[in-house]
Amino acid sequence: MKDFAELYLNIDSTTSTNRKIDYLSAYFEKAGQRDKLWVMALFSHKRPRRTVQMRLLREWAAEYADIPLWLFEETYHIVGDLAETIAKLIPPTEHKLDKPLHKWIEELSELKDKADEEKKRYILEAWKSQDSTERFLFNKIITGGFRVGVSQKTIVKALSNYLKEDPARVAHKLMGDWTPNNTSFEELLIHAEPGDIISKPFPFYLAYPLEGEPEDLGPVENWTAEYKWDGIRAQLIKRKGELFLWSRGEELITHQFPEFTSLLSQEGDFVVDGELIVCKDDAIRNFQDLQKRLGRKKPGKKILEEHPAALIVYDIMELNGNDLRNQAQSERREILKNWHRSLDSNMPIRMSHDLKFKSWDDAKELRAGARDKKAEGLMLKSKPGPYKTGRKKGDWYKWKIDPLIIDAVMIYAQRGHGRRANLFTDFTFALKDGDTLVPFAKAYSGLTDSEFREISSFVRANTIERFGPVCSVPPVQVFEVAFENVGLSKRHKSGVAVRFPRILRWRKDKKPVDINSLDDLKALIR
Amino acid sequence: MPSLIQFGPKGLYCEKGGFYIDPWQPVNKALITHAHSDHARPGHKNYLCQSDSVALLKHRLSSNIKVQGQCFGKRININGVDVSFHPAGHIIGSAQIRVSDSQEVWVISGDYKLEQDKHIEPFEFMKCDYFVTESTFGLPVFHWKDQEETLQEINSWWHNNSSIKRPSIISAYSLGKAQRVIENVEQSIGPILTHGSVDAINKVLVASGIKLRKTKKLVEATEDEISRALIVCPPGAMDSSWTARIKNHAVAFASGWMNLRGARRRRGVEKGFVLSDHADWPGLNKAIRYTQASKVFVTHGYTDIFTKWLNSQGINAETVKTQYTGETVDNENED
Incomplete structure (x- = not known):
């Protein structure tokens, strides 16, 4: 644990990615195999199963510190x-x-079926034997949510330095739902070839947002465009008579979406990449409908009928055992089309169509019309580009439509966490509805640090009532709130749900009377 | 009901004595605990403070103010009310003000800390009937390490940097923390350089007869000196063109808030040293218990929580709304 504590302190004291990579590589050089694997898991948010209730942890800590729980x-x-x-x-x-490190984690997992008294004895003994940093890390292992500013890319880079292996191969090996409980460092990274494990997905190629104008990308004839759908990214694998559906978060969701098992009846093996959506009677449904499916581990007959899922495919990485990732986008697209054509027509697979455009102006027009198609914007892909590993600039760009905007007033503020602890950063916004105010969205990003400081002073000085971490404030601060989409919702008090709400601007020039009404918001529903 | 001091719209008021303590609106006679701007405001006709604060008040408010200094421990009588100043250990010249008549003894502590510095008089524990306290760090997560340990951390950070010719910039408030750092670090490591606003305060203190270590302004230093130096600058100068001129520097922030990981990460500094000019949780509790006061008034900081805590411990306490801010977590400006 000492080495891990030192690694954490080092990483936490720098903002330089290169230094973080160096610290991690140095740690991998000296750490034991089990510890290495756990560090990789913890930093990739593969946290061990929780065996101690948070409520109990708080009670024990308060008791040990001899302070009241409040x-x-x-x-x-x-x-x-x-x-x-x-x-x-x-x-x-x-x-x-x-x-x-691995010893602590194993002991924690052994607490699973123990009585609370025994858990308490163990936790208190552990705290007594740890220094302040170790206690913090130990508690983090229990509570989860390790945010230390180490990205997957950083881990891959450090491992590739340590193993002297190509980063793309390392990234591929790290894919899938492995945990330190079902594999070892050697098995995962040294002995095995990624292809040995039939369920193993490829690392997703992630697009960058297009900043600036599409003209900057060069000649229009080198690019393809297709709609960007509002679902979740997924990779569908069929190998050796088995089917696997992976989410972008590397969760295996095959059993959540049984409609895809019909693909087992089709010829050949494949790995395809696409957007998972709900599609009924040939019409693509909005994200809220998909959310109903995502929440169900075992969907019933009714929900499967009402909200059937489909995959809109846009890339093919493997066909009958051949890795296609180094082929050009245009070639992969032809292979994908042929593959799609070979499927029975009742398969839940739809093709993401290439849009026709001759100039960037045509493309801009297509983008402007994307919302009417229920798309979030366009994806631009370069025709000669390969299927890359991770987030790389150059070949794929997401070109989202401009957000919808509404002026709303802040009515609640909540303190942030982590880097934003002690600042009020999470706000609830309301719109006019006759003489009353109706909350319609929560947003927590979009202001600069100095704006957050300023609004936090306002909240501290003007709090009307406190509900734990939430403070109600007089409705006087007006903000421009942006969001991607809006739809009717029974679950929300306002009757509408907005997608990806965030703060665009603090409108100090506007008064509460200037804000929009709930009807204004409803008028934006399409 | 206590009557010697009231909490009025202009500040803490002693009607019998005809004076205010740290008032936030202009008054005729103001007694000042210390020279930070939330306690020492401009516009009063007469000021009375501890002797070491006189020059600071003139420097910060105006050279024309009418101000009188009084040394620690001396008791004077104002309209039948006894008044004396006692060390608060917060910054140079900071005092607790004791006010008493035949009925009541009050201590208004301003801002205070219990740790002992080399350059100022240590906090004096007081007995009183009514104690007015801050609670800037009035939460049980604030436990300061032994100050020597923190200073050692600063010394070794500075030493490591200077051995590879990397200038060490430490951010500390111009009045208070800056002098504490300058007077308490290990001098032999290298030269100590200052930002203009720190230098200005130091000059004022030296001119008024206070002994401080010799420092140089950054602009007067050579390249070689800079590369080995500890450079003391106020938080407002961080991330400015002023620090940008210093090549390849390391940055640290010295504050009690550095005890919180979130605050440290928000600052974006490599190093945060937990060095506070305010009392920590055990310190506040210790000082308050010692007073044996029948009532405690909490003026700023985590007032609601701290007041509730005191009451739960059988100490009669009440929050009073004032305009003191203490040191806030994201404060860029000088207090």
Whole structure:
């Protein structure tokens, strides 16, 4: 644990990606195999199963610190991080003990079926033997949510330095739903070829947003365009008579979407990339309908009938065992089309069509009409480009339509977490509805740090009522709120749900009387 | 009901004595605990403060103000009310003000800390009937390490940087933290350089007879000196063209807020040293318990929470709304 604590402190004290890579590589050089694997897992958000209830953890910490529970809770709201709160308020270390990281994690997982009293004894003993950083990390392992500013790319880079292997191959090996409980460092990264495991997905090629004008991309004839649909990215694999559906978050969701098992009846093996959506009677439904499916681990007959899923495919990475990723986009597209044509017509697979355009102006027109097609914008892909690994500039761009905008007033503010702890950063916005205000969206991004500081001082000085971490404030601050889409919703008090709400601007020049009404918002529904 | 001091719209008011303490609106006679701007405001006709604060008040407010200094411990009588100043340990010249008559003893502590510095008088524990306290760090997550340990961390950070010719910039408020850093770090590591606003305060203090270590302004230093130096600048100068001129520098922030990971990450500094001029949780509790006051008034900081805590511990406490800010987590400006 000492080495891991040192690694964490080093990473936490720098903002330079290169230094983080160096620290990680150095750690991999000296750490044991099990510890390495756990560090990779923790930093990739593959956290171990929780075996201790958060509520109990808080009670034990408050009791050990000899403070009332309400004071613990208030302090936690301000610190904004449970692991840190506990680490900072319990009494000092009693007897230092150095246990390897994997040992702590294994012991924690063994607590699963133990009685609460036994769990408590273990946790308190652990805290007594750890220094402040170790306590924080230990608590983080229990609570989850390790955010230390280490991206998947950074881990891949560090591992590839350490193993002296091509980063793209390392990234591929790291794909899938492995955990340190079902594999070893050697098995995952040294002995196995990625192709040995039939379920293993390819690393997704991730697009960058197009900044500036499409003309900057060069001659229009080198590019293809297609609609960008509002679903979730997914990779569908059929190999050796088995089918696997992976989400972009590398979760295996095959059983959540049984409609795809029909593909087992089709000839040949394949790996295709596309957008998972709900599609009924040939019409693509909005994201809310997909969300109903995503929430179900085992969908019933009724929901399958009402909200059938389909995959809109736009790339093919493997066909009958051949890796196609290095072929040009235009060639892959032809292969994909032929493959799609060979499928029975009742398969839940739709082709993402190439849009026809002769100039960038044509493309702009297509983009402007995207919302009417229920698309989020366009995807631009370069014809000669390969299927790359991870987020790489150059060949794929997402070109989203401009967001919808509405002026709303802030009515609640909540303290942020992590880097934004102690600042009010999460706001609830309301619109006019006759004489009353109706909350319609929560947003927590879009302001600069100094604007957050300013609005936080306003909240502190003007709080009407506090509900734990949430404060109600007088409805006087007007903001421009942007969102991607709006639809009717029974689950929301306002009767509407907006997609990806965020703050565009603080309109200090506007008064609460100037804000939009709920009817204005409803008028934007298509 | 206590009557010697009231909490009025202009500030803490002693009607019998005809004076205010740290008022936020212009008054005839103001007693000032210390020279930070939320306690020492402009516009009063007469100021009374601890002797070391006189020059600071003139520097910060105006050279024309009418100000009188009084040394620690000396008791004077104002209209039948006894008044004395006692060390608060917060910054140079910071005082707790004791006000008493035959009925009541009050102590107004302003801002305070219990740690001992080399350059200022240590906090004096007081007994009183009514104690007015801050609660800037009034949460149980704030436990300061031994100050020597924190200074060692600063020394070794500076030493490591200077050995590879990397200038060390440390951000600290011009009045208070800057002098604390300058007077308490290990001098032999290298030269100590200052930002103009820190230098200005130091000059004022030296001119008024306070002994401080010799420092140089950054602009007067050679390249070689800069590469080995500890450079003390106010938070407002960080990320400005001023720090951009110093090549390949390392940056640290010295504040009690650096105890919180979120605040440290938001600052975006490589190093955060937990060095506070305010009392931590045990410190606040210790100072308050010692007073044996029958009532405690909490003026700024995490007032609601801290007041509730005191009451739960059997200490009669109440929050009063004032315009003191203490040191806020994202404050860029000087207090």
